């Protein structure tokens with residue numbers, strides 16, 4: 196990463212896993228502030244685990260996480276991680292993004308309602324507001340989860356494979372929103388298996404067997420990828 200770019204999160208020798216299963220091993224990485232970073236790597240390489248560490252929901256076993264973002268991170272999980280049986284509507288799901296902002300009576304204010312409405316509008320799901328989440332298609336559900344993440348109004352937005360399994364149009368719509376949000380100054384990090392989506396990020400971190408094997412800056416720059424390929 197360009198040394199003059201401010202970072203939102205820097206990982207120093209971070210190792211993390213699940214009990215005795217080591218996943219991330221000595222990861223050094225810097226996430227540029229106000230940019231879109233793609234996490235790429237094969238299944239099981241540790242992308243979701245890294246997102247969990249960045250989100251602060253997965254404690255490292257060793258190493259240090261240096262944070263420069265100001266608000267609690269918003270983590271948008273894979274839609275397969277959300278049960279079909281949850282008895283909630285689209286509006287209620289998006290409104291969960293406001294929980295942290297609610298006052299002592301836990302009642303949404305006019306502002307909370309306006310943020311929820313604005314996020315639904317932005318993801319073009321206003322007409323689905325009263326539908327049960329479990330009755331939506333994969334693409335619709337993904338837009339709801341992204342709207343929930345945006346409703347948190349965090350300055351660090353983390354997403355686990357936000358467009359996997361969606362058609363090209365739905366993928367493009369989600370990608371556009373992520374790029375807009377980054378252009379507004381939010382630090383965006385998303386795991387992806389889609390080379391095109393990765394190429395559109397401002398910055399890419401390549402993971403393999405729990406280690407960063409390459410780092411690239413700029414949109415779609417194979418040359419830069421090769422230039423900074425790390426040993427091992």
Ligand SMILES: Nc1ncnc2c1ncn2[C@@H]1O[C@H](COP(=O)(O)OP(=O)(O)OP(=O)(O)O)[C@@H](O)[C@H]1O
Nearest residue numbers: 213216218236237238239240241242243244245386
């Ligand atoms: N809750 C868990 N308990 C034990 N092992 C886990 C757990 N979650 C993930 N793992 C293991 O950690 C490793 C990394 O998983 P992770 O989900 O971080 O990879 P990933 O790169 O996001 O994979 P994918 O592309 O398939 O989503 C895998 O070997 C996985 O089996």
